[in-house]
Amino acid sequence: MKKSGHSKSKKGNGAKTAIIAVVVVVMVVALGAATFYFANSKNKHSVVAPDGKVLKLTVEQMEAKLNTEVFYTGIKINGIDVSGKSKQEATEMLKGMNIQSSDEIKIAISYNEQTLLLDFSEFGVNHNIEQVVEEAYGYARTGEGQTPEQQLVDRYQKQLLLASQPKDFELSFSVDTEGVSDVVRSVLEPLEQDVKEASVTGFDKENLVFLIEDSQPGVDIDIESAITEVKSAIDNKEYDKVITVSPVIIEPESLKSDLEAAMGKISSTSSKTTGDADRNTNIRLICETIDGLVLQPGESFDFNEFIGKRTADKGYREAGGIYDGALRQELGGGICQPNTMLFHSVVKADLQVDLRKPHSWPSTYVDTGTDATVTWGGANFQFTNTSEYPIAIHAFYADQKVTVEIFGHALQDGMRIEFIGVVNSSSAPTSVEYVADPTLPIGTQSQERGSHNGINASAYKVYYDAEGNEIRREKAFSSYYPVIRARVRVGVLNPDGTVATIDPATGAVITTETTLPSETPPTETPPTETPPTEAPPTEAPPTEAPTTEAPPADA
Incomplete structure (x- = not known):
């Protein structure tokens, strides 16, 4: 019985020894990395400025400039400078300025030498503000290179270049085409005309002749095709497109003279x-x-x-x-x-x-x-x-x-x-x-x-x-x-x-x-x-x- 107890004691001591060994290895690696980083952060890296000068900057210096929660100087959105603003501030500012509206849609219909402008003023515009704000904010926050230092230098150079070459991010907007049909119909339907046959409206008892109203040709317009073209123009952001519509004339079967x-x-x-x-x-x-x-x-x-x-x-x-x-x-x-x-x-x-x-x-x-x-x-x-x-x-x-x-x-x-x-x-x-x-x-x-x-x-x-x-x-x-x-x-x-x-x-x-x-x-x-x-x-x-x-x- 004593022999058995001695064996268990030896196994427990072995496990503890293994754990201690692993901890020591991890600490050594971490210490080595910290020592490497500390030593490397003190090293100066060459950064080429836009004017060609070479700047010597440490990692700490570059990170101090780059690691900020506001837009870099020289970042614009739709021509508006958002330098120094947070993403939330820039988003709210852009939404409040109503940068683009449906008034910019100038799609028109050409009909019988007339230009009929479609009214999209009541249409809601869907801007991609949040998407563009994220894109603009993310500029120069990643860099190219095989090492972290190289990537950091690339970022810094991009940020420096913004001072002389600002980066402008364009917003885009989309229009809900669900209401396009109504807009097109409101313009074209009044131009349509049912064919009107010559018709009797009464009888002249004195002269014993029918009172006859003359016929009138009909006008048919392919409104569905026009709607499709307008939607396509909006989808393709062709906001100044002029769509030509040609009427089809329907001749009456009976004329007043015939009756x-x-x-x-x-x-x-x-x-x-x-x-x-x-x-x-x-x-x-x-x-x-x-x-x-x-x-x-x-x-x-x-x-x-x-x-x-x-x-x-x-x-x-x-x-x-x-x-x-x-x-x-x-x-x-x-x-x-x-x-x-x-x-x-x-x-x-x-x-x-x-x-x-x-x-x-x-x-x-x-x-x-x-x-x-x-x-x-x-x-x-x-x-x-x-x-x-x-x-x-x-x-x-x-x-x-x-x-x-x-x-x-x-x-x-x-x-x-x-x-x-x-x-x-x-x-x-x-x-x-x-x-x-x-x-x-x-x-x-x-x-x-x-x-x-x-x-x-x-x-x-x-x-x-x-x-x-x-x-x-x-x-x-x-x-x-x-x-x-x-x-x-x-x-x-x-x-x-x-x-x-x-x-x-x-x-x-x-x-x-x-x-x-x-x-x-x-x-x-x-x-x-x-x-x-x-x-x-x-x-x-x-x-x-x-x-x-x-x-x-x-x-």
Whole structure:
């Protein structure tokens, strides 16, 4: 056991000896280096001054001059002397002086012999002040040479040279090109111009010509290319560059002279009116309302919407209108005649009819199957200008004659269209409707309405070429006019005040007497005027019309 303990003691003493040896070596090396440096620092080194003189300076002397935390004398930034200033002082001074700004960007655009200066005054400028300050501060703080002494001498010589040859470090700045697009667009977009085709702005009702605004060429500019060039100039610091932009002229497809030559009367429809002054007044009012109306391509006309409700305040008068299969007096009676003239002219102008309804029985002023009724809150007439050009309506009344014309672009190749109606079948009523009337003396009769045949009719568009040859005909509309039985009121009031009855099939009075009540004899309640609903025309076999009362329709 004692032997083992002795062995461990010898190992511990060996380790301590090794550590002491290492420490001694380090101290010797450090002491040697210090001794070398101290000895070397006392040595004088040759430094060549700018004037050629050779200066003898020690390391300490050179380091005392060079090891400073301010800029060396002769250092400038953008022409501004920063000698003796710290990096922070120089940075703050330069930032406060706003050395460069976006006002220095003088990039312009040359357009049609004009020079358009772009405004970059609101742009922020990003200077590289911190970077240049570091670069200027670092000048002569490193030197060339294989030994520290040689490097120090090189630094010192550079620092001496600054006195006669100052070193100026230039700042640069950049502009954020994100806003360049807006600047370029603000200058160029107002110079662009959409091509303007010759267009119709109205219709001269006196001279029957369209009012046409002339065309105007368009101007297109490649703005995107201009933006790219401006950004490139900024990136390349070409702040005085002039960029040439050439417009592209877009010629219009139509000229005023072309429209004037092509536009004219397409169709015209006329018919004689009655001698009823009130009815003719209503017809005249409709003509005056729609006369001169211009519809652009794709625009639609709605009779009831455009004309509005027919009222006495508007000048409409009472005239005959169809109600429950019979004529009666109503405001605006007769306006279906100018509407039918419009319907005909629209068809002959080859425009699209959207909504049309025939009367309860055919009108005498046009072919059967080619009439069009309108009533406020009920039947309506609508069409759309499906041509590629504007159209105008010219409507007038004079001397018991109503005319409606459509003006627009002539039909292709001088073609014209006629509008005709053909009766397919007709069926007369087979009976009379008799109604007992306790207000009439017994046996007397009064016809309330006449009878009308049930008719199926078709309307055709017939196309003719410029020489008057028929090209084709197309079925355009179908109309069904229902059978309307005559209605006769038969008196059933006996002389003694009693009321008889009748045979509804024959109208014969039945002698059975009925005593009238003491109160006022009843009268028929007028029918409720529920607006009709539009039903598409069909060509079903005619049947007798029911005796229930229908809503009114203008005639």
